[in-house]
Amino acid sequence: MKLRILLADDHEIVRRGLCALLQKHEGWEVIGECSDGRDAVEKAKQLKPDVVILDIGMPNLNGLDATRQLMQHDPNFKVIVLTITDSDQVIREALDAGARGFVLKSDAARDLVSAVEALQHRRMFFTPRVNDLVLAGFLDKGRAISATEPPTLPTLTAREREITQLLAEGKSSKEVASLLNLSTKTVETHRSNIMRKLSFHSIRDLVVYAIKNNIIQIDMPVGAKNGSPAA
Amino acid sequence: MTIRILVVDDHPIVRQGLRTLLEGRSGWEVIGEASDGMEAIEKAGQLNPDVMVLDVTMPRMNGLEACRVIRRSSPSLEILFVTQHDSPQMMREALDAGARGYVVKSNAARDLLEAVEAVSQHRQFTALNQRDSVSPSL
Numbered sequence: 001m002k003l004r005i006l007l008a009d010d011h012e013i014v015r016r017g018l019c020a021l022l023q024k025h026e027g028w029e030v031i032g033e034c035s036d037g038r039d040a041v042e043k044a045k046q047l048k049p050d051v052v053i054l055d056i057g058m059p060n061l062n063g064l065d066a067t068r069q070l071m072q073h074d075p076n077f078k079v080i081v082l083t084i085t086d087s088d089q090v091i092r093e094a095l096d097a098g099a100r101g102f103v104l105k106s107d108a109a110r111d112l113v114s115a116v117e118a119l120q121h122r123r124m125f126f127t128p129r130v131n132d133l134v135l136a137g138f139l140d141k142g143r144a145i146s147a148t149e150p151p152t153l154p155t156l157t158a159r160e161r162e163i164t165q166l167l168a169e170g171k172s173s174k175e176v177a178s179l180l181n182l183s184t185k186t187v188e189t190h191r192s193n194i195m196r197k198l199s200f201h202s203i204r205d206l207v208v209y210a211i212k213n214n215i216i217q218i219d220m221p222v223g224a225k226n227g228s229p230a231a
Numbered sequence: 232m233t234i235r236i237l238v239v240d241d242h243p244i245v246r247q248g249l250r251t252l253l254e255g256r257s258g259w260e261v262i263g264e265a266s267d268g269m270e271a272i273e274k275a276g277q278l279n280p281d282v283m284v285l286d287v288t289m290p291r292m293n294g295l296e297a298c299r300v301i302r303r304s305s306p307s308l309e310i311l312f313v314t315q316h317d318s319p320q321m322m323r324e325a326l327d328a329g330a331r332g333y334v335v336k337s338n339a340a341r342d343l344l345e346a347v348e349a350v351s352q353h354r355q356f357t358a359l360n361q362r363d364s365v366s367p368s369l
Binding site: 010011012013014015016017018019020021105106108109110 | 242243244245246247248249250251252313336337339340341343
């Protein structure tokens with residue numbers, strides 16, 4: 001029986017590359033492709049894949065929040081996140097969201113097959129840096145991790161994070177309402193709650209917050225080397 | 232029509248995606264890959280491709296610098312940029328460097344084949360993110 005994989009990345013050219021890589025592996029089948037996190041969550045619920053591969057930086061719903069939603073729906077989902085950075089904060093969020101695999105996009109050609117194989121055999125797959133961080137946290141009973149934690153802000157609910165992403169992407173309350181099947185009034189109430197919780201006074205503050213907290217990701221300027229295959 | 236193509240991008244997974252797309256067209260052949268500007272110059276000299284699909288942001292030497300060098304060393308080779316930079320300024324810089332075409336990476340799956348076809352016939356092809364900004368020939 002084939003291993004059924006669902007793949008989500010907002011760049012079609014990257015999806016094609018990933019599909020070509022995965023489909024070279026006998027016994028694996030890419031059963032669906034998605035270009036945003038919201039679609040990925042819906043398709044995963046419908047298709048019940050064995051492994052879900054989610055890019056973190058996707059529009060409408062990022063890969064971390066998509067992972068949270070999937071794990072909330074069914075904790076047996078096996079999720080690998082693809083990321084352009086293995087910063088402490090992203091690692092912590094990915095682990096916290098319930099991802100069992102963590103692969104840098106720049107290393108996907110080398111690591112993704114190993115990651116899928118690991119999850120197929122009920123193991124986890126992380127980059128060496130994730131392993132180091134987890135080990136440091138274990139040895140120091142959490143002190144090593146908490147020492148690098150950014151100052152905490154009030155926690156947003158899953159719905160508030162979704163709305164934060166959409167607003168930070170430049171969508172109006174009406175557009176957000178339409179995407180989430182809510183009334184505009186409900187979205188505006190959420191928006192007020194978010195701004196109050198975070199003590200923000202402008203949408204600019206919210207955009208900066210969304211970037212700093214990996215809710216949205218931005219393209220790097222030319223010459224600034226990052227790990228994004230979109231660069 | 233046979234077109235021999237060199238694909239240049241620092242991310243293997245993107246090169247694989249571009250290769251898959253390009254080799255879906257009958258008669259087109261990806262004859263090589265490079266992962267930075269220096270390697271692109273080297274392979275352009277060795278392999279003599281018809282078209283180079285070139286990224287902008289790469290380590291060691293970026294695509295714009297490589298394009299300027301290749302323009303002088305291989306004047307008949309046509310260069311098509313495939314980049315994340317959805318910017319008229321960057322597009323202008325690419326054309327000034329000697330490229331024949333410019334496609335935004337997020338739309339590559341839509342525009343790439345048409346762009347390669349155009350530049351292989353020495354026609355300019357530029358497409359930013361808005362479909363109405365496409366100018367297949369000038």
